[in-house]
Amino acid sequence: xxxxxxxxxxxxxxxxxxxxxxxxxxxxxxxxxxxxxxxxxxxxxxxxxxxxxxxxxxxxxxxxxxxxxxxxxxxxxxxxxxxxxxxxxxxxxxxxxxxxxxxxxxxxxxxxxxxxxxxxxxxxxxxxxxxxxxxxxxxxxxxxxxxxxxxxxxxxxxxxxxxxxxxxxxxxxxxxxxxxxxxxxxxxxxxxxxxxxxxxxxxxxxxxxxxxxxxxxxxxxxxxxxxxxxxxxxxxxxxxxxxxxxxxxxxxxxxxxxxxxxxxxxxxxxxxxxxxxxxxxxxxxxxxxxxxxxxxxxxxxxxxx
Amino acid sequence: xxxxxxxxxxxxxxxxxxxxxxxxxxxxxxxxxxxxxxxxxxxxxxxxxxxxxxxxxxxxxxxxxxxxxxxxxxxxxxxxxxxxxxxxxxxxxxxxxxxxxxxxxxxxxxxxxxxxxxxxxxxxxxxxxxxxxxxxxxxxxxxxxxxxxxxxxxxxxxxxxxxxxxxxxxxxxxxxxxxxxxxxxxxxxxxxxxxxxxxxxxxxxxxxxxxxxx
Numbered sequence: 001x002x003x004x005x006x007x008x009x010x011x012x013x014x015x016x017x018x019x020x021x022x023x024x025x026x027x028x029x030x031x032x033x034x035x036x037x038x039x040x041x042x043x044x045x046x047x048x049x050x051x052x053x054x055x056x057x058x059x060x061x062x063x064x065x066x067x068x069x070x071x072x073x074x075x076x077x078x079x080x081x082x083x084x085x086x087x088x089x090x091x092x093x094x095x096x097x098x099x100x101x102x103x104x105x106x107x108x109x110x111x112x113x114x115x116x117x118x119x120x121x122x123x124x125x126x127x128x129x130x131x132x133x134x135x136x137x138x139x140x141x142x143x144x145x146x147x148x149x150x151x152x153x154x155x156x157x158x159x160x161x162x163x164x165x166x167x168x169x170x171x172x173x174x175x176x177x178x179x180x181x182x183x184x185x186x187x188x189x190x191x192x193x194x195x196x197x198x199x200x201x202x203x204x205x206x207x208x209x210x211x212x213x214x215x216x217x218x219x220x221x222x223x224x225x226x227x228x229x230x231x232x233x234x235x236x237x238x239x240x241x242x243x244x245x246x247x248x249x250x251x252x253x254x255x256x257x258x259x260x261x262x263x264x265x266x267x268x269x270x271x272x273x274x275x276x277x278x279x280x281x282x283x284x285x286x287x288x289x290x291x292x293x294x295x296x297x298x299x300x301x302x303x304x305x
Numbered sequence: 306x307x308x309x310x311x312x313x314x315x316x317x318x319x320x321x322x323x324x325x326x327x328x329x330x331x332x333x334x335x336x337x338x339x340x341x342x343x344x345x346x347x348x349x350x351x352x353x354x355x356x357x358x359x360x361x362x363x364x365x366x367x368x369x370x371x372x373x374x375x376x377x378x379x380x381x382x383x384x385x386x387x388x389x390x391x392x393x394x395x396x397x398x399x400x401x402x403x404x405x406x407x408x409x410x411x412x413x414x415x416x417x418x419x420x421x422x423x424x425x426x427x428x429x430x431x432x433x434x435x436x437x438x439x440x441x442x443x444x445x446x447x448x449x450x451x452x453x454x455x456x457x458x459x460x461x462x463x464x465x466x467x468x469x470x471x472x473x474x475x476x477x478x479x480x481x482x483x484x485x486x487x488x489x490x491x492x493x494x495x496x497x498x499x500x501x502x503x504x505x506x507x508x509x510x511x512x513x514x515x516x517x518x519x
Contacts, residue, residue, distance in 0.1 A: 056320050058385045060327055089319050089386045176311055227315075273321075 032078040032285040035266050037167070038216035039191040044109065046260040047285040048081030049074050049278065050222060050271035056089035066273060068098035073275040075105040077282035083194075083220065083269045084133075085113040085144050086125055092132035100134055110135050111192075111220070111269075113171060115144035119151030126159075142169035142194055146177055146184070153188055167191035173222050175203055185211050194220040197265070198230060199258045199302050209264040218266035224259050225252070225270060237305050246298060247288035252277070256284035258298050261291075318494045320386040325495065329454070330446040332382055336453060340435070343370060343452025347431040350465050354424055357414045360469035364408045367462050370452035371401035378454060393484065397455065400480040404462075412471040419517035423468025426509055430461030434502070441499040459484045460506040473514050482507055 032045040049071070057063035071082070084091050092112075099108065112129050114122045126141060141156050143149040149170060156168045169192030170184050178195075185193055185208070193212055197204050198221075212219045225231050234251045248254040252270075259268045270281050290298060333340065347370070350363040375397030384391040414420065434457035435448040451457045459481035466474040485503035492500035 053319060053321055056386050057324050058328055058382070060324065060331065063324060063327065087319075089388060174311065174316075 032282065033260065033289060034285075037191065037218045037266060038212075039167070039218065044218075044267050045078055045080050045282075045285055046265065046267055047079065047256065047282050048083060048109075048111075048220070048267045048269040049079055050269035051082065051084045051091040051095060052088055052222075052271055053227070054271040054273045055084070055091035055094040057094055058090050063273075064094055064097050067094045068101045069275050070272060070278050071095070071098035072102055073278045074282065075102065075107060077279055078107075078285075079278075079282055080107050080109040081111055081140075081220070081267050081269065082108060083111040083222075084129075085115055086129055087113070087115045087144060092129055096132045096134045104135070108135075109140070110138045111140040111142065111169075112138045113142045113144035114152050114156070115147055117148050119148050119155070122148075122152050122155055137163070138165050140167040140169055140192060141165045142171045142192065144171055146170060146172060146180055149184060153184075153190070157189070167218075169194060169218075169220070171220075171222070172196075175201060178203065178208060182207060182211060185215055185217055190217060192218040192220055192266070194222055196223045197221045197259055197262070197268075198224050198226060199255055199299060200226070200230065202299070205262070209262060213264040219264050221259050221265055221268040224256055224268045230255055234302065234305065240297075240301050242294075242297065245288075245294045246290045248284065250280060252280055253284040254298065256281060257289055258295060260285060261289040261295055314490060314494045318491070322495045322497065324386060326443055326447045328382055328386065329449065330444065332378060332453070333446055333448065336377065340448075340450040340453060343373075344431055344435070344450055346370070347427065347451040347461050350461075350469075351424060351427045351431065354420065354427065354465060354468035357420075360412070361408050363465060363469055364404050367465055368401040368404040370458050371397050371404065371462070373452055374455055374458045375401065393455070393487070396480050396484070400462075400477070403476055403480070404466075407466075407474065407477055415468065415471055416517040419467045419473075419513050421468075422509065422513040422516075423464040423466070426464025426506065426513075427461050427468065428464075429502075429506070430457040430459075430464060434460065437499045437502065441497055455484055456488050456503055459488075460503070463506060463510045467510065467513050467517075473517065478510065478514075482510060 032047070034043040034045045036042065037044055055067050057067060082095060084095055086092065110133060114126055116122055116125050130138065141159065143152045143156070153168065156165065159165045160168050168190050170181065170190055171194035172178070172181050173196045175196060181193060181195065184190065193208070195204050195208055209219060231251055239251065239254060246254055246257050248257050256268060256270065259265055272278050272281065346366045350366050353360070353363045375394045379390050379394035379397055384394060431451050435450045438445055438448045449457050451461045463478065463481050466477045485506045489500055489503035492503070
């Protein structure tokens with residue numbers, strides 16, 4: 001039996017002091033490639049964790065524990081950004097369950113969304129999300145899929161000014177409403193934009209990623225694997241003979257390294273239910289990243305498959 | 306509007322097959338042995354249809370099945386992982402109410418094609434549905450039964466109201482038919498081999514209504 005600090009404190013009759021215990025010190029994380037958030041300079045590891053579908057497990061105790069294990073592996077490997085939304089079913093309470101188990105790792109960067117068409121109910125929704133996570137404040141609050149963004153953004157900027165959140169962002173996915181996204185990026189002082197970008201969906205390279213770079217807006221990339229479909233599409237194909245120049249060891253890392261090697265990208269947020277996969281994803285943020293020439297080779301290679 | 310045409314069926318799926326079928330397994334475990342009681346109640350309704358008895362006795366059993374399914378499965382469990390289902394729970398309660406207000410003391414027997422076709426649909430909902438899980442490569446623990454799960458409840462009800470109503474039961478058809486369409490599409494997105502069954506229920510119901518009008 002391993003004697004834990006919790007057991008020792010309780011055994012000594014000092015259970016009341018448990019809340020004062022320092023947060024769980026997770027193992028020394030790997031040295032992950034990190035990029036500064038443009039608006040603040042705060043460093044962010046380039047691989048985060050999405051929760052769409054994967055953390056929507058209801059109240060199933062077995063699956064909740066599996067998600068908590070994914071979170072534990074994510075933080076142990078040095079990850080920071082965890083992203084969710086009120087649209088994701090039970091994902092928010094599942095995150096809260098995992099974070100409570102892990103005693104709220106200090107390196108958590110909480111990225112949430114407001115997703116409600118009635119702007120007067122935005123604050124209440126954010127508060128409900130906060131209660132599910134069990135955090136004091138969110139680091140980043142994004143307007144999900146641009147729903148009522150004209151009304152939500154001023155409220156989010158006020159929350160940022162009063163210290164209730166640290167960053168403000170907007171999101172879209174799968175190439176939708178890019179013109180509107182550009183308009184918001186050009187006219188509003190947002191910190192982050194979240195878009196879909198992967199080796200086959202590269203439309204954002206034309207205008208949105210350069211605009212983000214120009215305006216100093218951080219970029220979060222969702223659906224890096226097209227919800228697993230890219231992995232399934234390529235997993236039976238051989239990896240290129242020149243894999244060394246990408247720094248990848250697997251198809252998942254090949255696909256992730258393509259995304260995070262774009263200089264405008266701040267963080268990609270693949271979702272998974274598996275501990276080995278979350279470790280593999282974070283390992284993509286170690287070692288070398290492909291340069292521009294290798295990135296072009298990567299595109300040519302997968303398009304020829 | 307142009308945004309909506311960019312969505313695919315799978316984009317609306319917010320949970321994995323594993324999560325859904327574990328939910329059904331845990332539900333079956335929680336409510337055992339109500340499966341047997343509900344199926345026995347459904348067979349009682351089927352017997353009334355076979356003997357061409359008064360539907361006033363049969364319909365309350367159907368209403369209870371819809372209300373229970375709405376409350377315990379759709380609202381308490383399924384809506385937790387699939388929030389649009391909370392609207393379906395309301396529709397199921399509405400269907401229970403519609404069944405109650407459709408109770409009539411007597412009526413002429415339906416045309417033979419609708420009677421026997423309706424009985425066939427009831428057998429599909431009561432007997433075949435619980436056996437689908439192993440055929441679809443799933444554990445029997447995730448079997449779907451009348452009164453507990455929406456698909457067999459809808460199919461059994463479609464069969465019962467066709468077999469027991471002297472005229473086409475227009476008021477009682479839309480909600481179960483709509484549910485079968487939603488469920489079929491969901492199962493299709495989940496790549497479940499049983500996705501064709503709710504569509505078969507729709508086709509059979511519409512065919513029976515049309516044939517019996519000749």
